[in-house]
Amino acid sequence: MGMQFEPGMLRAYFIAGTQDVKDKSKTLQEIAKQAMEAGITAFQYREKGPGSLSGAKRDEMAADLREMCSDYEIPFIVDDDVDLAIKTHADGIHVGQKDERVTKVIEAVGQSMFVGLSCDTQEQVNIANHIDGISYLGSGPVFPTGSKADADPVIGVDGLAKLVQASQLPVVAIGGITEQNIVELPQTGVAGVSVISMIAQSDDIFRTVKVMNETFEK
Template sequence: MGMKFDPSMLRSYFIAGTQDIKDDRTIGEVLKQALEAGISAFQYREKGPTSLTGDAKLKLGRNLRALCTDYQVPFIVDDDVELALETNADGIHVGQKDERVTKVIDQVNGRLFVGLSCDTAGQVQIANETAGISYIGSGPVFPTGSKTDADPVIGVDGLAKLVTVSKLPVVAIGGITEDNLKELPATGVAGTSVISMIAQSDDIFRTVKAMNAAFAK
């Protein structure tokens, strides 16, 4: 059994894979800095034409998993049940275009918590009625460059509406920067999840501190 889900895990949620590191650092080095800086969760999302597969992906997953264990921060895998189970992940995150979330819930059988991406009220309502989902990821809130297949921007108002509909804690995603971060607590989200804001930060400590300060309870 991994860590039990807690909404505070969503405060400063870092998502990354090798494709998101744009300089000569390794993803392990970036993650270690982010963990030192105080991120509340990490999701390993290896997606894109340059990303790792097979044994290389599993090996890296295990290494990143071990780093998260050292810092007692939950390790979440994006959309790969097999990898999540093989790395002893704490959670798995599923998108609307991925395998059906009900199938994933059955496969992980209570061993991992499950997060689901929802960007419409209809999707949130279905999630509300689905036993076994712990949290919802909603966005993109702002225009984003990290995901080539990103959905239309929902904006801060759209995000606030989804939070109102949701019975589950919501984490915001998409185009979040240190400048627009302060617009998000008023929506009622539990925190923010980011890729490039941390992966391409010129000062990871400052960035993560800003994320945690915005949602200091």
């Protein structure tokens, strides 16, 4: 049995894969370790797009990051890959709307891990409200983003607030979040923020993670 889900895990949620490391003098492991040291509350391994690893290299990276998360006692979440999630004994799995159906994923992982689902429209939130076995929703992109090539239209702070209101589950915001615009998010009712480049390309990971944690201190 993995870690039980708690909404506090969404406060400072870091998503990354090899493709997100732009400074080649650093490794993903080094960045992830710094982020954990700095106090992130969850880590999602998302290996996708140009420059990403596959096969044995990806499995080794996942195993490394999994072990690190255990050491720092933070949940290790796998993006959209049931086999990898099971193989690494992940605490959670995150599913997008374009991925395998969430009900299938819930069946496959059973009680062994928690499930997060991306929901960017009111309709998607309403459907999620009626599915047993989802722990949290990820909603966005709140602001314009460069990290995902296939990013959906920006929903904005008001759009995010409407989704939070409609959702029966805790929501984590995603998309284009920076140390400057993060201050606009607590008023929407989200439990926290999930970020890729805000941490992966930060010039000071400790400062960045501190900002995330302090913004959502309850």
